[in-house]
Amino acid sequence: MSDAPHDTATQRDWRDTVFLPKTDFPMKAGLAAKEPAILAKWEADDLYGTLRKARAGRERFILHDGPPYANGDIHMGHAMNKVLKDIIVRSQSLLGKDAPYVPGWDCHGLPIEWKVEEQYRAKKLNKDDVPVAQFRAECRAYAQKWVDVQRGQFQRLGVMGDWADPYLTMKYDAEATIVGEILKFAETGQLYRGAKPVMWSPVEKTALAEAEVEYEDIVSTQIDVAFEIVESSVPELVGAYAVIWTTTPWTVPVNQALAYGPAIPYVSASAPDGRRYVVAADLVAGFFAKMGWTYDEHVFGEDDITFDGIMLEDAVARHPMHGKGGFFAKPRPFLPGDFVTTDAGTGLVHMSPDHGEDDFLLCKANGINPAFVVEDDGKYRADWPWMAGQGSVIAPKLNAPDGPICTDLREVGALLAASADYKHSYPHSWRSKAKVIFRCTPQWFIAMDKPIAAEIDAQENQPFVPSEVEGRAAGGALGARTSTALGTNGGSGSGAGSNGATLRELALDAIAHTRFVPEKGRNRIGTMVAGRPDWVISRQRAWGVPIAIYVDPRTGRYLDDKALNARIVDAFREGGADVWYAIDHEALLTEFGHDPALWQPVTDILDVWFDSGSTHAFTVEARYGEGVRANLYLEGSDQHRGWFQSSLLESCGTRGRAPYDAVLTHGFALDGQGRKMSKSLGNVVDPLKVIGESGADILRLWVASTDYFEDVRIGKEVLAGTSDTYRKLRNTFRYLLGALDGFSEDERVPYAEMPELERYMLGRLATLDLALRAVVDQGATIGGDPLPASLDFGRYARALTDFANAELSAFYFDIRKDSLYCDVGPAKPEGLLARRAYRTVLDTLFHALIRYAAPILCFTAEEVWGTRYPDGGSVHLLEWPAVDDSWGAEIDLSNWEAIIQLRLTVSAAIEPMRKAKELGSSLQAKVAIGTPERPAATPSELAELFIVSDVQLETTDATNVVVHVTDWHKCGRCWRHLPEVKQDGDLCDRCEDVVHG
Structure with a gap:
């Protein structure tokens, strides 16, 4: 747009007769300096509390906040997540709903405990030497410190919520509720104590949940090991060597059996070294090639045979280290395994029930129990006959081709091949980044496939054997230790009985009745729930909510006394989880009529995913009423296996349904080249730095403008583009403010009296309104058909910016600037009809656009609103604009499309x-x-x-x-070239009318 007309040296200066837009709203934003002052005003005015009062009694919309860990400064993923939540909450409030937002933090567990331990290690202290109460107090203080830091950082993003009273998993009420929730599982028979292989971190000395594990590629040693067959109903097999292949040599010292495929064809083939080797027929040629030999299937030795795997049914081998006696002298039976394949290896799998799901289940079914050889620090037991006193079982040196395991196997003639070149994906702890193992330990589980009883009167009093596991376990081994890949997943609750549905069945049904945005999230979480093993909910740490039950050490049975449980919950509510470590357990048990000699308090703590999975109980239900559930959960896509799932299982197990109506997932923030951010790469984009340099509204606009359902990029070029978009929006508001200077209701023109261009633009506004409503309003309709809110703010932001740039600045404003400047003058102070209609539309546009923009540009919208209405309160107290969807209905849109083209x-x-x-x-x-x-x-x-x-x-x-x-002359006031202007500088008829009448 050009500036207002002005004089030349030979013309009368008519500027005093034209309207020159005027506003104090600056073109330069200066957001980094302005935003803190706006935040301070919101806090001083208690904007959040005022909004709650204004929306009291309205339809409620609850977005339940997934808790970040109270550990360190926020990163770009935090910023993206919190801004997106705030945009959605503000948009629902704009619709007139009561949309509270209660931020929360996950304060227990290993991330915080690990940091406090680091402080101890720096002082050369051992945390195990510190009283548990002192250590827990330091963990609590550490968590509170970062809650306070992150609280300020999230607020600086413009996130509006109940920051004065957030939920914390370490608050006493929260800890009491968490204990109450696990006791519900106990009372309905879903909780049990058992032993089976779980993800275990030798560094952190605790079990891990799947959500606490990340996978990285590593290179492992792969070995082929010979087990001599000493018994078989097939005489030709006696004396032959069964060959197994594994990429975890450290499990061979814990081997207890061999697995075969009953329908797989095998060969007992003579080799150049004088031995006969048993290998799957499809894999024998590859095995011979690995050994440097040539296999000819048409040339057989005297005792060579081919046979189906079922012929190994009663065969027995001996461990290569049988000479060490004891455990190693026991026979190793061949067991049929449906997980055995010929995809890789030899078609025979060595079984270690201590360290693999398939191994554990198959051995358990055949009466073989784990040996519990590997300690919590990842080392073999000191009394173990082979490898005792060695370092961590997953240490590369221990497993190397020239390491002690391979060396010992080579010395007894059992190591056939070894090479440190097997590349594969392997699980690591996402906190310590160290490799994890499957390790069989006694743990507490929630059963996925046990029918849930409404009431449980008594548990079966059966002796506790560590290898016995109630419920169903699914999953596979770590690495390619067996001939299967990384394991198999089982069914979906087929073990349900007649007493009630299983947790798996309830969770899958809840998934089917939950809305997922994007829809692909349904299949992702559904597949995970269908195949997940029982939920291991115990951890061997100090900082967390203890599993506050009593157990009979002889049988593994836990004490089920509802009155006692209620007293425990009350004690937690009064003194927090620390009371479990200070309470007089003997006196408490005696008070409720139980013999203290028979019961021991459990000292394990709860998995922090159970803590966060219970947040709906002590946040949503506690604040809004029993039975109330959230409208929306919103987190990153990794939470399908994390918070979304733990919340789902916790709620289904205690309430029979999901804690949410809908789940939205967003991708991850990558650098400008699409790489994962990493300190080592030096490509981390710090949201706090972006805010300090450019302002939070730039970051907010970036979040809203991305296709956040997928991974998104952010860097200097991306932010430069966002800043450019912001400047255009800001200038649109600046133009509106200037053009509306002095506007009064006396100027307003009814819709029916407006020129067609104005009615057309109001119709375009109605179209925009409908498009934006489709993003945020559950009741929006397209063509009369109701549609669920898409929650796609990328579409929302694009529609808003395109409207401002293409339809307003480049079209409507450009056309009507002449009318704005010149359709008013000394003789016509009220202005001509076209100008009054234009300003009427501008006022309507202002009130609509400022509301549309407010959820995204929360600071700028407040600045714009305050500039026009200094005493008008906050823009965030306003509701969705009143836009008539019939505007423009009578306009021939095809004609306007042709004119615009x-x-x-x-x-x-x-x-x-x-x-x-x-x-x-x-x-x-x-x-x-x-x-x-x-x-x-x-x-x-x-x-x-x-x-x-x-x-x-x-x-x-x-x-x-x-x-x-x-060749027409130019009007000296409006600069238009018109036939009635006799010479340059004269006034046209319109200008003559408004100036002189």
Whole structure:
């Protein structure tokens, strides 16, 4: 847009007769400096509390906040997540709903405990030497410190919520509720104590949940080991060597059996070294090649045979280290395993029930129990006959081809091949980044496939054997230790009985009745729940909520006394989880009639995923009423196996349904080249730095503008583009503020009396309104059909910015600037109809656009609103604009589309002449247009729309535009070239009317 007309040296200065837009709203944002002051005002005015009062009694919308760990400064993933939540909450409030937001933090568990331990290690202290109460107090203080730090950082992002009273998993009420929730599982028979292989971190000395594990590629040693067959109903097999292949040599010292595929064809083949080797028929040639031999299937030795795996049913082998006696002297039976394949290896799998799911289940079914050889620090037991006193079982040196395991196997003639070149994906602790193992330990589990009883009167009093596991376990081994891949997943709750549904069945049903955005999330979490093993909920740490039950050490049975449980919950509510470590357990048990000699308090703590999975109970239900559930959970896509799932299982196990109506997942923030952010790469984009340099609204606009359902990029170039988009939006508001200077209700023109251009633009606003409602409003309709809110703010932001740039700045504002400046003057202070209609539409646009933008540009919207209405309160107390969806209904849209397209064609034809300086302004252009279909507008109307002096139309077969320089003179006030202007500097009829009457 050009500036207002001005005089030249030879013309009368008419500037005092034109309207010059005026506003104090600066073009330069200065967000980094302004935003903190706006935040301070919101806090001083208690904006959040005021909004709660204003929306009291309205339809409620609850977005339940997934708790970040109270550990360290926020990163870009935090910023992206919190901003997106805030945008959604603000948009729901804009719709008039009561949309509270209660932020929360996960304060227990290993992330915080690990940091406190680091402080101890720096002082050369051992945390195990510190009283548990002192250690827990330091963990609590550490968590509180980071809650306070992150609280300020999240607020700086513009996130509005109940920051004065957030939920913390370490608050006493929260800890009491968490204990109450696990006791519900106990009372309905879903909790049990058992032993089976679980993800175990030798570094952190605790069990891990799947959600606490990340996978990285590593290179392992792969070995082929020979087990001599000493018994078989097939005489030719006695003396042959069964060959197993594994990438975890450290499990061979814990081997207890061999597995075969009953239907797999095998070969007992003579080799050049004089031995006979048993290998799957499909894999024998590859095995021979690995050994440097050639296998000819047509040449057989005297005792060579081919046979089906079922013939190994009663075969027995001996361990290569059988000479060490004891455990190693026991026979190793062959067991049929449906997980055995010929995809890789030898078609025979060595079984270690201590360290693999398949191994554990198959051995358990055949009466073989784990040996519990590997300690919690990952080392073999000190009394173990082979490898005792060695370092961590997963240490590369221990497993190397020249390491002690391979060396010992080589010395007894059992190591056939070894190479440190097997690359594969392997699980690591996402905290310590160290490799984890499957390790069989006694743990507490929640059964996935046991029917849930409404009441449980008594548990079966059976002796506790560590290898016995109730419920169903699914999953596979770590690495390619067996001939299967990484394991198999089982069914979906087929073990349900007649007493009630299983947790798996309830969870899968809840998934089917939950909305997922994007939809692919349903299959992702559904597959995980269908195949997950029982939920291991115990951890061997100090900082967390203890599993506050009593167990009979002889049987593993836990004490089920509801009155006692209620007392425990009350004690936690009064003194927090620390009371479990200070309470007089003997006196408490005696008070409730139980013999203290028979019961021991459990000292394990709860998995922190159980803590966070229970947040709906002590946040949503505690604040809004029993049975209330959240409308929406929103987190990163990794939470399908984390918080989304733990919350689902916890709620289904205690309430029989999901804690949420809908789940939205977003991707991860990558650097500008699409790489994962890493300190080592030096490509981390710090949200706090972005805010400090550019302001939070730039970051907020970036979040809203991305396709956040997928991974998104952020870097200097991306933020530069966002800043450019922001500047255009800011200038749109600046124009509106200036153009509306002095606007009064006396100017307002009814819709029916407006020129068609104004009615057309209001129709475009109605279309925009509908598009934006489709993103945020569950009740929005398209063509009369109701649609769920898409929650796609990328579409919302694009629609808003495109409307401001293309339909307003480049079109409507450009056309009507002449009317704004010149349709008012000394003789017509009220302005002509077109100008009054224009300002009426601008006022409508202002009130709509400021509301639309407020959820995203929360600071800028407040600044804009306060500039026009200094005493008008906060923009965030406003509700969705009143836009009539019938606006523009009578307009021939196809005609306007043709006019707009023709306008673009005319502008393109004029531009070369402007560049060549053949004309200085489009107002000097006289345009002859040939077009197949004449638009429904007069030449003078088209001249005004195209901002040219004159338009001549004729019908032609194809559209063409010819531009000439007009010979009409220029009005000295509005600069238009018109036929009534007799010489340059004179006034046109319109200007004469508004100036002199």
